[in-house]
Amino acid sequence: MSSSISDLLASKTLDLEPYEQLYKHYHSHPELSNQEKETAATTAKHLSKLADFKITTGIGGHGFAGVLHNGSGPTVLLRADMDALPVKELTNLPYASTVTQVSERTGEESPVMHACGHDMHITCLLAAAEHLYALRSSWSGTLVVLFQPAEERGTGAQAMVDDGLYDKEKHNIPVPDYVLGQHVMALPAGKIGSRVGTIMAAADSFKVTVFGRGGHGSMPHRTIDPVMMASNIVVRLQNIVSRETDPSDMAVVTVGYLRGGHTENIIVDHAELGIDIRTINTATRERVIASLKRIVHAEYIASGAEKEPTIEETRFFPQTYNDEDMEGKLAGSFGEFFGEAFDPQIARTNASEDVSILASSQGKPSLFWFFGGTEPEFYAQKEREGRLIEDIPQNHSSGFAPVIQPTLKIGVDALCVAALTFLTRK
Numbered sequence: 001m002s003s004s005i006s007d008l009l010a011s012k013t014l015d016l017e018p019y020e021q022l023y024k025h026y027h028s029h030p031e032l033s034n035q036e037k038e039t040a041a042t043t044a045k046h047l048s049k050l051a052d053f054k055i056t057t058g059i060g061g062h063g064f065a066g067v068l069h070n071g072s073g074p075t076v077l078l079r080a081d082m083d084a085l086p087v088k089e090l091t092n093l094p095y096a097s098t099v100t101q102v103s104e105r106t107g108e109e110s111p112v113m114h115a116c117g118h119d120m121h122i123t124c125l126l127a128a129a130e131h132l133y134a135l136r137s138s139w140s141g142t143l144v145v146l147f148q149p150a151e152e153r154g155t156g157a158q159a160m161v162d163d164g165l166y167d168k169e170k171h172n173i174p175v176p177d178y179v180l181g182q183h184v185m186a187l188p189a190g191k192i193g194s195r196v197g198t199i200m201a202a203a204d205s206f207k208v209t210v211f212g213r214g215g216h217g218s219m220p221h222r223t224i225d226p227v228m229m230a231s232n233i234v235v236r237l238q239n240i241v242s243r244e245t246d247p248s249d250m251a252v253v254t255v256g257y258l259r260g261g262h263t264e265n266i267i268v269d270h271a272e273l274g275i276d277i278r279t280i281n282t283a284t285r286e287r288v289i290a291s292l293k294r295i296v297h298a299e300y301i302a303s304g305a306e307k308e309p310t311i312e313e314t315r316f317f318p319q320t321y322n323d324e325d326m327e328g329k330l331a332g333s334f335g336e337f338f339g340e341a342f343d344p345q346i347a348r349t350n351a352s353e354d355v356s357i358l359a360s361s362q363g364k365p366s367l368f369w370f371f372g373g374t375e376p377e378f379y380a381q382k383e384r385e386g387r388l389i390e391d392i393p394q395n396h397s398s399g400f401a402p403v404i405q406p407t408l409k410i411g412v413d414a415l416c417v418a419a420l421t422f423l424t425r426k
């Protein structure tokens with residue numbers, strides 16, 4: 001008879017102290033999307049200490065995977081993302097990042113910070129790999145630990161698949177029966193949660209360029225003002241959510257940047273808008289994108305512009321959807337292991353993720369969950385004060401940094417419990 005997952009995990013102790021040090025190393029050495037060279041090298045070196053993992057590096061950029069064949073049974077893939085963000089860290093932590101990096105994508109130099117907690121994801125996955133390796137006589141199947149680049153750009157998972165991640169002739173990583181991943185969030189540390197169905201929204205980003213006719217600021221009648229065109233589009237786009245979307249459904253339309261002109265007395269010849277859309281159902285997604293295109297085109301007609309605007313998709317993330325059958329099994333294990341700390345109906349977030357591509361590209365299901373990283377006392381105090389939104393630093397903010405414990409322990413346990421739920425236990 002197989003023992004419970006709790007008993008199994010307790011049968012071998014895992015020393016997390018070296019992983020706390022490793023976490024601090026990652027935190028103070030962040031790297032931008034598609035530039036995770038040192039992070040990947042450090043991580044692969046650590047994983048190589050577990051001798052039986054077969055490591056393949058350089059998949060879709062700096063991505064890599066370790067495979068542990070451990071007898072017959074299902075293939076379970078655990079995934080961590082590795083990239084950081086162009087944010088200046090303001091946490092005052094002794095291990096805060098002071099790194100700057102030139103982005104290979106934009107050519108601009110900026111401060112870099114692990115403002116989304118991917119450093120915690122990497123550390124948790126390495127520690128979970130060690131623990132599952134130590135327990136290998138108690139389970140059978142194939143374990144894949146995958147370290148993904150460029151999650152923040154929404155391109156990393158797809159790049160790994162496109163580069164032949166599962167291709168027998170190329171990297172030949174076994175196709176997983178189950179893909180599992182996690183994200184640290186601004187929830188109380190110690191808490192963990194998941195839900196059936198959509199847990200994160202789809203995201204589509206666009207760069208829109210409108211073209212007018214430039215000229216002297218004092219002679220607007222000789223020009224077609226692209227700044228005015230862009231401004232009209234910004235306002236009109238807000239009707240998509242307020243007037244065109246069913247109030248019981250959900251859509252977000254954000255203009256993240258608007259660029260046009262350099263000085264007061266010149267009307268420029270073009271302006272640029274960066275637009276971000278979030279949705280949680282496919283039909284709505286298609287309708288919102290169609291509305292965006294219609295509004296941009298209508299403004300081109302309305303202003304009498306002579307050159308058609310361009311609309312370029314710059315990022316795409318699918319919905320992150322938790323398979324019902326898998327979620328049922330996971331909720332059983334998490335409920336048993338974490339007790340009250342586990343929330344099986346955690347609120348959906350409209351942030352986005354590309355992890356599901358590692359599964360959906362192979363017609364397989366995936367599962368994703370959140371775990372807290374905010375100091376629990378601080379969280380409780382802000383909850384009492386009614387200031388959670390104002391005062392708790394969220395992912396991507398300059399003040400976001402999980403407390404190392406119990407965040408790390410929960411993240412490691414969660415990966416182990418989830419993996420052992422789907423591998424065959426002896």
Ligand SMILES: [Zn+2]
Binds near residue numbers: 152395396
């Ligand atoms: Zn992020």
Ligand SMILES: [Zn+2]
Binds near residue numbers: 117118151183
């Ligand atoms: Zn993230």
